Amino acid sequence: xxxxxxxxxxxxxxxxxxxxxxxxxxxxxxxxxxxxxxxxxxxxxxxxxxxxxxxxxxxxxxxxxxxxxxxxxxxxxxxxxxxxxxxxxxxxxxxxxxxxxxxxxxxxxxxxxxxxxxxxxxxxxxxxxxxxxxxxxxxxxxxxxxxxxxxxxxxxxxxxxxxxxxxxxxxxxxxxxxxxxxxxxxxxxxxxxxxxxxxxxxxxxxxxxxxxxxxxxxxxxxxxxxxxxxxxxxxxxxxxxxxxxxxxxxxxxxxxxxxxxxxxxxxxxxxxxxxxxxxxxxxxxxxxxxxxxxxxxxxxxxxxxxxxxxxxxxxxxxxxxxxxxxxxxxxxxxxxxxxxxxxxxxxxxxxxxxxxxxxxxxxxxxxxxxxxxxxxxxxxxxxxxxxxxxxxxxxxxxxxxxxxxxxxxxxxxxxxxxxxxxxxxxxxxxxxxxxxxxxxxxxxxxxxxxxxxxxxxxxxxxxxxxxxxxx
Amino acid sequence: xxxxxxxxxxxxxxxxxxxxxxxxxxxxxxxxxxxxxxxxxxxxxxxxxxxxxxxxxxxxxxxxxxxxxxxxxxxxxxxxxx
Numbered sequence: 001x002x003x004x005x006x007x008x009x010x011x012x013x014x015x016x017x018x019x020x021x022x023x024x025x026x027x028x029x030x031x032x033x034x035x036x037x038x039x040x041x042x043x044x045x046x047x048x049x050x051x052x053x054x055x056x057x058x059x060x061x062x063x064x065x066x067x068x069x070x071x072x073x074x075x076x077x078x079x080x081x082x083x084x085x086x087x088x089x090x091x092x093x094x095x096x097x098x099x100x101x102x103x104x105x106x107x108x109x110x111x112x113x114x115x116x117x118x119x120x121x122x123x124x125x126x127x128x129x130x131x132x133x134x135x136x137x138x139x140x141x142x143x144x145x146x147x148x149x150x151x152x153x154x155x156x157x158x159x160x161x162x163x164x165x166x167x168x169x170x171x172x173x174x175x176x177x178x179x180x181x182x183x184x185x186x187x188x189x190x191x192x193x194x195x196x197x198x199x200x201x202x203x204x205x206x207x208x209x210x211x212x213x214x215x216x217x218x219x220x221x222x223x224x225x226x227x228x229x230x231x232x233x234x235x236x237x238x239x240x241x242x243x244x245x246x247x248x249x250x251x252x253x254x255x256x257x258x259x260x261x262x263x264x265x266x267x268x269x270x271x272x273x274x275x276x277x278x279x280x281x282x283x284x285x286x287x288x289x290x291x292x293x294x295x296x297x298x299x300x301x302x303x304x305x306x307x308x309x310x311x312x313x314x315x316x317x318x319x320x321x322x323x324x325x326x327x328x329x330x331x332x333x334x335x336x337x338x339x340x341x342x343x344x345x346x347x348x349x350x351x352x353x354x355x356x357x358x359x360x361x362x363x364x365x366x367x368x369x370x371x372x373x374x375x376x377x378x379x380x381x382x383x384x385x386x387x388x389x390x391x392x393x394x395x396x397x398x399x400x401x402x403x404x405x406x407x408x409x410x411x412x413x414x415x416x417x418x419x420x421x422x423x424x425x426x427x428x429x430x431x432x433x434x435x436x437x438x439x440x441x442x443x444x445x446x447x448x449x450x451x452x453x454x455x456x457x458x459x460x461x462x463x464x465x466x467x468x469x470x471x
Numbered sequence: 472x473x474x475x476x477x478x479x480x481x482x483x484x485x486x487x488x489x490x491x492x493x494x495x496x497x498x499x500x501x502x503x504x505x506x507x508x509x510x511x512x513x514x515x516x517x518x519x520x521x522x523x524x525x526x527x528x529x530x531x532x533x534x535x536x537x538x539x540x541x542x543x544x545x546x547x548x549x550x551x552x553x
């Protein structure tokens with residue numbers, strides 16, 4: 001079917017839920033939607049660098065199969081025919097999986113990650129593999145083997161990381177959904193900077209088997225999309241126990257989409273305002289947007305109360321020891337034998353892990369246990385915690401590259417340490433038209449409560465309808 | 472989040488970093504080592520702060536079968552752990 005460029009562009013901004021309805025009603029077909037996405041990637045991604053690998057022919061073949069299933073009334077599920085793209089650390093059989101590193105530039109896995117296998121079983125169409133920070137750490141590098149992804153809201157700015165390509169591709173309408181990974185904020189940060197939705201699920205809810213690790217005890221795999229409902233649909237397809245991941249939980253998986261209707265009315269919501277306001281790098285427009293979001297949540301029936309969170313500076317130290325020690329353990333042999341195969345930024349970050357003793361690592365694990373206890377005390381008082389996802393909107397590349405990682409305030413790392421679910425969704429824009437993110441965290445395995453609260457906020461505000469000025 | 476700078480502390484940290492990297496057989500330039508000093512000192516200070524308030528009873532957080540940890544009957548739904 002021929003269509004004008006603007007109609008094709010509109011098609012690429014349909015939500016997954018809208019695509020599902022359009023496929024069911026035969027108003028659209030997976031083939032034409034996939035073609036529209038491939039055309040848009042071809043037209044725009046030269047400026048965004050969100051893709052490392054576009055799997056155009058495989059996507060077209062998958063779209064034809066999906067169309068046949070839809071035509072015969074036997075779709076594999078609501079995601080059948082939905083075009084998604086994956087952070088390039090999810091193993092994909094026969095498709096190179098690079099972790100954005102020279103070390104893995106030619107690496108082609110023989111098997112799929114569990115998430116990929118489950119997505120294939122759900123009938124999704126893989127458009128390709130997305131840019132990221134090397135091995136999910138270290139930050140963007142301008143002279144990396146693949147260029148760093150750029151923010152569609154302002155291509156001089158970073159999309160945050162490490163799931164940088166996922167954030168950029170979703171915001172620019174270059175995929176309908178994505179999966180990233182989050183060790184300290186790598187799903188939520190790009191969601192915040194790019195004005196999309198990203199969920200770090202409860203630790204253990206989504207398998208990491210076949211996902212190249214950064215830090216085994218902190219890594220979370222999770223969905224990213226343009227709406228909360230789409231995020232819930234993606235989560236539904238992959239959540240649940242996987243014996244191939246030793247940290248995978250034996251938890252029941254609820255129907256996330258059904259739970260969305262629960263909203264936020266009657267929920268006790270904790271807001272650590274004092275800690276937020278004390279952040280040295282807090283942008284005034286981020287604070288203003290956060291305060292507005294609190295008012296909106298209150299109008300939706302939530303009861304807001306002030307809370308104190310565990311010390312974030314100590315949490316940062318604990319996180320850095322665990323994350324860098326585990327990253328170094330994974331890369332130690334290559335770091336010694338072929339250091340030139342790493343980007344210098346990642347190499348320096350990972351080498352921090354060589355500096356700490358076994359006792360330091362154990363003390364950090366004990367520190368994490370103490371932080372979990374302290375967070376448990378907070379979660380006995382409230383159902384949810386809200387705070388900005390990031391202290392400020394997207395930075396430009398020069399500022400990002402000059403700013404040491406450990407000096408920045410992180411509102412996301414605490415929930416990586418505790419493993420509890422946390423989502424980021426848009427809650428406003430700066431005067432420069434840069435997105436601002438709201439983070440909502442909940443109790444372990446109450447991902448559905450977090451999604452329901454986020455959905456209620458999203459539907460009461462229309463930030464998620466905004467699109468970046470890239471055409 | 473920046474920490475107070477001290478020339479002697481920087482020199483000590485540089486020596487510790489150099490020794491650790493040498494022990495690990497890792498080749499790193501002097502400039503790269505110098506860049507690691509401030510972050511290393513930040514972590515050392517934060518780790519020491521939390522170590523000082525760690526009760527003896529706190530054990531390293533388990534990382535396997537988190538469902539069993541989260542959902543133990545005596546803890547109920549509101550337990551936060553790993």
